[in-house]
Amino acid sequence: MKAKPLSQDPGSKRYAYRINKEENRKELKHVKIDESTLVQEGQKIDLPKKRYYRQRAHSNPFSDHQLEYPVSPQDMDWSKLYPYYKNAENGDMIKKVTIADIGCGFGGLMIDLSPAFPDDLILGMEIRVQVTNYVEDRIIALRNNTASRHGFQNINVLRGNAMKFLPNFFGKGQLSKMFFCFPDPHFKQRKHKARIITNTLLSEYAYVLKEGGIVYTITDVKDLHEWMVKHLEEHPLFKRLSKEWEENDKCVEIMRNATEEGKKVERKKGDKFVACFIRLPTPTIL
Amino acid sequence: MTIIHPLQNTLTSRDGSLVFAIIKNCILGFKYQSINHWEYVGKWTDNFDKTQEVKKDIVKEQQGQNSEIENENKNKKLKSNKGDSIAKTEVKVPSPGIGAPPIYSYIRNLRFTPDESRLIACADSDKSVLIFDVDKTSKDNVLRLTKRFSFPKRPNAISIAEDGATVTVADKFGDVYSIDINSNPEEKFTQEPILGHVSMLTDVHMIKDSDGHQFIISSDRDEHIKISHYPQCFIVDKWLFGHKHFVSSICCDKDYLLLSAGGDDKIFAWNWKTGENLYTFDYSNLIKPYLNDQHLAPPRFQNEDNDIIEFAVSKIVKLENLPFVAFFVEATKCIIVLELSEKLRGNLAFKQIITFPYNVISLSAQKNELQVTLDNKNSSDVQNNFAKFIQYNSNDRKFVVNDEKSNNFDNTIIKSVKGDSNLDTKEEDTYPLYNISSLRKHGEHYS
Numbered sequence: 001m002k003a004k005p006l007s008q009d010p011g012s013k014r015y016a017y018r019i020n021k022e023e024n025r026k027e028l029k030h031v032k033i034d035e036s037t038l039v040q041e042g043q044k045i046d047l048p049k050k051r052y053y054r055q056r057a058h059s060n061p062f063s064d065h066q067l068e069y070p071v072s073p074q075d076m077d078w079s080k081l082y083p084y085y086k087n088a089e090n091g092d093m094i095k096k097v098t099i100a101d102i103g104c105g106f107g108g109l110m111i112d113l114s115p116a117f118p119d120d121l122i123l124g125m126e127i128r129v130q131v132t133n134y135v136e137d138r139i140i141a142l143r144n145n146t147a148s149r150h151g152f153q154n155i156n157v158l159r160g161n162a163m164k165f166l167p168n169f170f171g172k173g174q175l176s177k178m179f180f181c182f183p184d185p186h187f188k189q190r191k192h193k194a195r196i197i198t199n200t201l202l203s204e205y206a207y208v209l210k211e212g213g214i215v216y217t218i219t220d221v222k223d224l225h226e227w228m229v230k231h232l233e234e235h236p237l238f239k240r241l242s243k244e245w246e247e248n249d250k251c252v253e254i255m256r257n258a259t260e261e262g263k264k265v266e267r268k269k270g271d272k273f274v275a276c277f278i279r280l281p282t283p284t285i286l
Numbered sequence: 287m288t289i290i291h292p293l294q295n296t297l298t299s300r301d302g303s304l305v306f307a308i309i310k311n312c313i314l315g316f317k318y319q320s321i322n323h324w325e326y327v328g329k330w331t332d333n334f335d336k337t338q339e340v341k342k343d344i345v346k347e348q349q350g351q352n353s354e355i356e357n358e359n360k361n362k363k364l365k366s367n368k369g370d371s372i373a374k375t376e377v378k379v380p381s382p383g384i385g386a387p388p389i390y391s392y393i394r395n396l397r398f399t400p401d402e403s404r405l406i407a408c409a410d411s412d413k414s415v416l417i418f419d420v421d422k423t424s425k426d427n428v429l430r431l432t433k434r435f436s437f438p439k440r441p442n443a444i445s446i447a448e449d450g451a452t453v454t455v456a457d458k459f460g461d462v463y464s465i466d467i468n469s470n471p472e473e474k475f476t477q478e479p480i481l482g483h484v485s486m487l488t489d490v491h492m493i494k495d496s497d498g499h500q501f502i503i504s505s506d507r508d509e510h511i512k513i514s515h516y517p518q519c520f521i522v523d524k525w526l527f528g529h530k531h532f533v534s535s536i537c538c539d540k541d542y543l544l545l546s547a548g549g550d551d552k553i554f555a556w557n558w559k560t561g562e563n564l565y566t567f568d569y570s571n572l573i574k575p576y577l578n579d580q581h582l583a584p585p586r587f588q589n590e591d592n593d594i595i596e597f598a599v600s601k602i603v604k605l606e607n608l609p610f611v612a613f614f615v616e617a618t619k620c621i622i623v624l625e626l627s628e629k630l631r632g633n634l635a636f637k638q639i640i641t642f643p644y645n646v647i648s649l650s651a652q653k654n655e656l657q658v659t660l661d662n663k664n665s666s667d668v669q670n671n672f673a674k675f676i677q678y679n680s681n682d683r684k685f686v687v688n689d690e691k692s693n694n695f696d697n698t699i700i701k702s703v704k705g706d707s708n709l710d711t712k713e714e715d716t717y718p719l720y721n722i723s724s725l726r727k728h729g730e731h732y733s
Contacts, residue, residue: 061484066729071509072527163484164508167525193459193484200461200482203514207522236520285499285515 017052021137045144048137050106055130058184061163061194065127069165076169082121084153095154097121097170100208101179102162102196105260107135109181110155111142112258116250117154120176123169124157132159163196166204173210177251180228182261185221197228199235206237209279214241217275218255220265225273238277246276290703291711292719293659293672295648297396297405302652304422305695306405307659307673309709310717311391313407313418314702315428322694326702328427330418332391334411390717395443399450399467405429406453406467408441415441415455417467435471437463445492447500447516454480454516456487456504462519480519483510486725488548489536492516495559496540503544503558505533507725511546513558524561528554532725535602535613543632547599547613549726553624555632564632572622572636573597573615580617580720587728600722603651608678610637610685612656614646616722621649621658621676623685638685643671647719654678656685663713670696 009015024045059065070076078093079086085094099117101109104124113122126132135157142152160169183196192198197217205215215238217228232238246252252274256262265272294308304327305316315328391411398405398420405418414436418429439457446453455463461479485506494500500516501523511526511533531549538544542559551570556563583594602613609626611634623637644660651657656676665671673695675688703709 064727064729071530072525075527161484167510167522168527172524193461198482199520200479201484203481203520203522206520236518282521283518285521286518 014052017049018133021048021052021133025133025136025140045141047141048134050134053130053134055128059127061127061161065161067159067161067165069160069168071168073167073169073171073174078121081123081156081158082153084150085121095119095121096174097123098175099123099177099179100125100162100170100175101181102166103127103180103183104135104157105131105182107138107155107157108259108263109179109255110135110157111138111152112254113251114152114155116254120154122155124155125160125162125166126157127159127161129159132157163201166208170208172207173213175209176213177216178205178209178213179216179251179255181216181218181255181259182265183217183219183224185219185224187223192227195224195227197231199231202231202235202238206235206279211279211281213279214251215277215279216251216255217277218259218262219273220261220270222271222273225275229275232275232277237280237282239280241276241278246274249276252276287713288710289663289665289669289713290672290699291709291716292647292661292663293699294392294717294719295394295396296650296657296659296673297398298650298652298655298657299398299402299422300652302655304420304428305657306396307699308393308396309703310711311393311409311411312709313393313396313405313429314699316695316698316702317428318691321688321690324694324698325425326698327425328429329703330427330429330431331708332393332409332411332416334391334409334414392717395441397444397446399446400448401450404432404450404467406444406446408444408455409434410440412436413438413440413457415444415453415465433467433471435465435467436475438475442487443490445490445502447492448494452492454490454492454502456490458486460485460487460506462487462490462502462504464516464519480516481512481514481522483508483512485510488532488534488725491536491538493538493540493558495542501558503536503538505536505546505548507532507727509533511536511544511556513561526554526556526558526561526563528563528566531598532727534599534722534725537602537604537611539604541630543604543626543630545602545604545611547602549596549598549723551597553599553602553611553613553634555634557632565634567624567634567636569613569615569622572639573618576615576618576620576641578617581723596723596726598723598726600646601649603649603656605651605656605678606653608654610678612649612651614649614658617645617720619643619645621646621656640676640685640687642674642687645719661716661719663711663716669700672696672699 087094098120099122101124104126110122110124180196186194219225291309297306303318307314311332313330317325317327394408396407405420407416409416414434417433419432421428439459441455442458443456451466451468453465453467460483462481464480483506485508487506489505491503502514502516505511509529513523515521529550533546534548536546542557544556544558546554553567555565581595581597583596588594597615599613600616604611611624612621614621620639620641622639624634625637627633627635642660644662646658647661648659659673660671662671675691676685677688679686
């Protein structure tokens with residue numbers, strides 16, 4: 001008989017860890033953490049350990065996953081993700097999500113963006129279950145451990161398929177920044193439709209981005225970089241920003257250095273290709 | 287027993303004089319002369335030899351692989367250790383194994399150009415859009431194939447603009463292409479899609495608003511109905527949100543009314559200009575008496591009590607001249623007619639259920655007539671009930687099947703094609719006629 005994977009073996013350390021964290025998530029995920037709700041003053045939650053969240057590196061964006069997504073952007077209850085920004089009187093959200101990290105991976109980018117953009121709500125979308133769990137646990141721990149200064153209340157993560165369901169979450173012109181950091185390269189010709197940047201998907205990104213909004217891309221694969229630049233440059237609603245602009249933008253700086261993939265590339269002394277694009281005004285309808 | 291294969295779909299000209307019917311890979315033409323006089327006026331069969339195409343692809347791929355191997359060999363040694371040169375590795379040609387699913391060559395999506403001088407259809411064999419000239423005066427063959435545009439993925443739905451030249455093609459892989467049917471088909475397909483979904487597309491419509499702006503409305507398996515501008519297809523106008531299951535069929539008109547249906551137990555009415563959901567009509571109780579074993583969920587998604595039922599609307603149509611909408615649920619013996627009581631507000635009210643001896647497999651509408659085709663493979667010795675023509679009787683305000691017209695049509699079919707080995711089939715060998723319910727998502731992939 002084939003041995004069960006460690007994650008499903010009740011005797012394994014990984015199994016115990018995951019169960020424990022899952023209970024923790026259930027309890028703390030949607031709770032507005034402040035000093036009064038801390039079980040014991042000053043009790044710290046350990047940051048999650050990546051080794052317990054291993055899973056396959058890729059997920060097929062075309063298959064039917066068990067996903068939760070709202071029927072429409074109006075149906076989305078954001079207060080569960082950002083309880084700190086809920087108006088206690090009428091239950092409405094004080095702010096809307098304006099920055100999206102598509103394929104946020106282990107969440108390093110968001111964690112650095114959080115203090116840099118304290119007035120924005122930042123959402124990471126990730127399709128892999130365990131990776132999403134890791135980011136959730138990481139945010140729970142960070143929020144808990146910085147409760148006195150309300151840290152990291154403006155970031156959160158969703159398990160989702162952004163290629164299919166982005167418009168279910170965001171309305172027209174809602175976003176000001178979208179990040180595509182180290183996306184899956186899908187080298188094979190016939191898998192190019194699975195790439196996160198295609199000319200047909202760019203029209204949907206243009207819909208959720210406001211005029212003047214920015215698309216950030218970074219990759220260590222030259223071929224993919226050229227592909228993304230080609231498609232974004234060809235799209236009538238995007239225009240590439242200059243090298244000078246990139247050098248003066250704090251997000252580019254964070255993107256180069258904060259993401260887990262970015263650090264890995266750094267360790268391996270690989271190249272990092274950056275390209276940023278501005279969402280142009282919608283032209284007159286013919 | 288050999289029978290004539292059931293009709294998979296029909297298309298009627300605006301004046302009702304010409305009816306095209308699909309059987310397998312054939313289009314048959316019938317002329318309506320009077321209530322008891324139909325004429326068989328032509329047949330076109332898709333004889334495209336797919337094996338040639340497959341061979342071409344394999345050879346191309348082999349060349350690619352061989353050159354890769356050669357490149358590798360240049361870097362490595364060209365001789366083995368013993369000193370003799372290494373033979374080129376032969377690339378295997380795949381052949382379907384025993385038990386491989388049979389390949390069916392459907393004709394789909396019959397459409398007339400606005401002036402009805404041409405007929406457009408899709409062929410599965412080479413994933414193409416076919417353009418025919420229609421010669422209504424011809425006695426023996428009204429159809430003449432003039433062009434064949436082949437696509438990288440199978441076209442699932444097509445729509446024709448008012449200009450009669452622009453055709454939008456929505457494929458199974460989620461991309462929408464636009465072609466000018468007056469242009470010449472390219473040998474090798476090079477066009478980029480004009481818009482796309484990351485999902486299987488189920489329907490597409492081109493439509494103009496009162497200011498003359500054109501739109502493309504596309505629906506998919508992931509509950510989306512997307513409205514994009516045309517020709518600036520890169521500008522998404524809006525989505526219509528509300529479906530909780532796949533959308534299979536939409537119909538829309540110039541007065542901004544759009545009706546959509548699919549895996550939900552509701553029919554949705556929208557104003558496609560404002561995006562407002564005007565009305566939803568729940569048909570689940572109406573359809574209950576007509577559900578059967580075919581509506582039990584597939585075994586691997588079934589529960590222990592074996593009582594999960596799944597049903598879906600296959601097609602929804604609107605009559606052009608009357609305030610009525612008709613739809614049918616896959617694998618049922620009825621169509622349901624709803625009345626649009628206040629059109630601008632999209633109010634839908636139950637009007638009538640029309641039942642038939644066999645399951646409905648297609649539904650179409652023309653002016654004030656509905657046409658259905660039936661899965662009549664189990665009919666008695668003399669095969670009948672191929673199709674039904676249903677008309678509105680303004681005296682008693684009911685839809686009634688025109689039996690005489692329908693029976694004569696059945697007889698004409700038997701008379702015209704009986705013994706045509708191409709159109710014959712064994713009962714158990716009919717083409718799959720129920721494809722809609724398989725679009726339902728069950729979220730089986732977890733990681």
